[in-house]
Amino acid sequence: MPVLDMTLARDTKKFCFLTSSVGRKLIMAITGFAFIGFITGHMIGNLTAYLSIVERATGKIPGTAMNEYAHFLKDVGHGYGIWGVRAGLLGLVLLHGWAALTTTLDSWAARPKGYRKYDRKSATWASRLMRCTAIFLALFVIYHLLHLTVGLPYLHCAENPIVVDATGGSVDVFRNFVNGFKDPLASGIYIVANLCLGLHIWHGIWSFSQTLGLSHPRYDKLRRYVATLWAMAIVGVNISFPIAVQLNILWY
Amino acid sequence: MSEQILNLTLQVWRQKDAQDKGRFETYQANNISTEMSFLEMLDVVNEDLIHKGLEPITMDHDCREGICGTCGMVINGRPHGPRERTTTCQLHMRSFKDGDTITIEPFRARAFPVIKDLMVDRSAFERIIAAGGYISAPTGSAQDANALPIPKTCADLAMDAAACIGCGACVAACPNASAMLFLSAKVSQLGLLPQGQPERLTRVRDMIAQLDAEHFGTCTNFAECEAVCPKSVKLEHIARMNRDFFKSGILHRPPHTSAGGV
Numbered sequence: 001m002p003v004l005d006m007t008l009a010r011d012t013k014k015f016c017f018l019t020s021s022v023g024r025k026l027i028m029a030i031t032g033f034a035f036i037g038f039i040t041g042h043m044i045g046n047l048t049a050y051l052s053i054v055e056r057a058t059g060k061i062p063g064t065a066m067n068e069y070a071h072f073l074k075d076v077g078h079g080y081g082i083w084g085v086r087a088g089l090l091g092l093v094l095l096h097g098w099a100a101l102t103t104t105l106d107s108w109a110a111r112p113k114g115y116r117k118y119d120r121k122s123a124t125w126a127s128r129l130m131r132c133t134a135i136f137l138a139l140f141v142i143y144h145l146l147h148l149t150v151g152l153p154y155l156h157c158a159e160n161p162i163v164v165d166a167t168g169g170s171v172d173v174f175r176n177f178v179n180g181f182k183d184p185l186a187s188g189i190y191i192v193a194n195l196c197l198g199l200h201i202w203h204g205i206w207s208f209s210q211t212l213g214l215s216h217p218r219y220d221k222l223r224r225y226v227a228t229l230w231a232m233a234i235v236g237v238n239i240s241f242p243i244a245v246q247l248n249i250l251w252y
Numbered sequence: 253m254s255e256q257i258l259n260l261t262l263q264v265w266r267q268k269d270a271q272d273k274g275r276f277e278t279y280q281a282n283n284i285s286t287e288m289s290f291l292e293m294l295d296v297v298n299e300d301l302i303h304k305g306l307e308p309i310t311m312d313h314d315c316r317e318g319i320c321g322t323c324g325m326v327i328n329g330r331p332h333g334p335r336e337r338t339t340t341c342q343l344h345m346r347s348f349k350d351g352d353t354i355t356i357e358p359f360r361a362r363a364f365p366v367i368k369d370l371m372v373d374r375s376a377f378e379r380i381i382a383a384g385g386y387i388s389a390p391t392g393s394a395q396d397a398n399a400l401p402i403p404k405t406c407a408d409l410a411m412d413a414a415a416c417i418g419c420g421a422c423v424a425a426c427p428n429a430s431a432m433l434f435l436s437a438k439v440s441q442l443g444l445l446p447q448g449q450p451e452r453l454t455r456v457r458d459m460i461a462q463l464d465a466e467h468f469g470t471c472t473n474f475a476e477c478e479a480v481c482p483k484s485v486k487l488e489h490i491a492r493m494n495r496d497f498f499k500s501g502i503l504h505r506p507p508h509t510s511a512g513g514v
Contacts, residue, residue, distance in 0.1 A: 110429035120427070213498060215491030
């Protein structure tokens with residue numbers, strides 16, 4: 001077709017940077033990066049559970065460090081801080097989900113008829129399972145919030161989830177943490193969810209660096225190593241909590 | 253490797269025109285030399301079909317030396333067949349074994365509608381290039397060598413990007429039917445050179461606007477495109493294009509509003 005006869009969509013006034021295909025990918029990458037920052041902090045914060053072993057050995061009440069950390073989170077900014085962070089996270093979830101959903105629908109529409117034979121060569125399982133792990137993680141986050149943040153009674157088998165400590169009517173987070181993982185089913189869900197999380201962020205870390213333009217032969221291999229190590233660290237530590245409770249390493 | 257004779261079974265997508273639903277037909281390809289190219293094998297099959305009074309298989313092909321990007325079909329689930337860095341015309345029958353069944357399909361994408369059999373309409377690529385894949389500065393006749401200093405690495409990278417022949421295998425292989433590898437090659441080949449700088453940011457913006465209008469899918473970094481590209485265009489170019497696009501999002505000015513640079 002001669003170039004002059006072509007109909008071009010080029011209308012720079014109508015073009016929207018953020019809702020274009022690459023713009024939505026940038027939103028996905030930036031929100032994904034924020035989530036990885038959040039779950040890294042979440043994982044490090046939860047490590048205070050292991051201080052209960054030290055506390056028991058030195059004669060303190062086990063779980064003091066974890067409870068102090070939890071109360072710090074609740075009190076930051078006169079109690080408004082946690083709600084600010086929650087609102088921010090909800091906003092990120094909506095953006096990440098919107099970008100994922102619309103780009104996925106675009107991609108499905110982009111190939112109305114598939115191949116009879118389709119031989120993939122370089123796509124990793126993690127990248128191919130991104131959409132499945134995403135749905136599982138979204139459901140898991142709801143379960144996780146009901147389980148350990150809201151503390152729905154029937155999600156716990158051991159005892160009433162909201163254990164109030166003796167000193168002043170505040171929640172004993174460490175006890176709830178241990179109680180929550182005493183149920184083998186709950187532990188199993190957390191372990192499977194974290195394996196999904198590992199697959200999701202392993203591709204996610206590599207992928208957001210690509211989308212944000214961080215690709216260079218000088219550090220391309222390093223990107224893979226960083227993605228692998230980061231994902232393994234988060235999954236390894238997170239999975240250790242239910243296992244430690246099941247093996248009675250963490251108890252009260 | 254000495255010449256051998258193959259007898260093959262082909263399962264070929266046949267579709268009368270764009271409106272036809274299409275179906276797979278099975279053909280026998282007998283007495284095929286391992287020295288033949290894949291297209292020569294199809295020529296033999298077509299000759300046989302013509303002798304039988306049947307409609308030959310329609311396929312795109314032109315130079316048959318791997319530089320024009322016209323040929324392209326999905327052979328056993330891979331665009332351009334099983335060999336790396338090879339176009340369909342340069343794929344030889346020695347890549348197959350006697351008695352093999354070969355499935356041959358057209359490139360599948362909404363943006364590449366089938367015209368007939370294995371021939372698809374790839375003019376979406378031309379429209380993407382027409383939207384911004386050029387420079388508008390008059391460059392005059394050939395300059396003296398080294399009048400315009402260009403680092404060797406930039407020249408090499410631009411040349412690697414310019415190796416893209418626009419065959420569309422990246423779109424065909426992409427599970428999302430995304431054209432990011434093609435687009436990034438066309439953005440990089442100009443963006444890496446001084447002549448491409450004045451329009452660098454409007455180019456990437458205009459070309460992505462056209463890409464979206466053509467209904468290609470969105471990249472999820474599967475890297476299938478890089479694996480099938482007959483010219484080894486690298487994912488690095490997609491990252492460079494993303495960088496340029498990010499910059500354009502921050503620095504872009506609507507045209508004719510003010511003088512000055514980006």
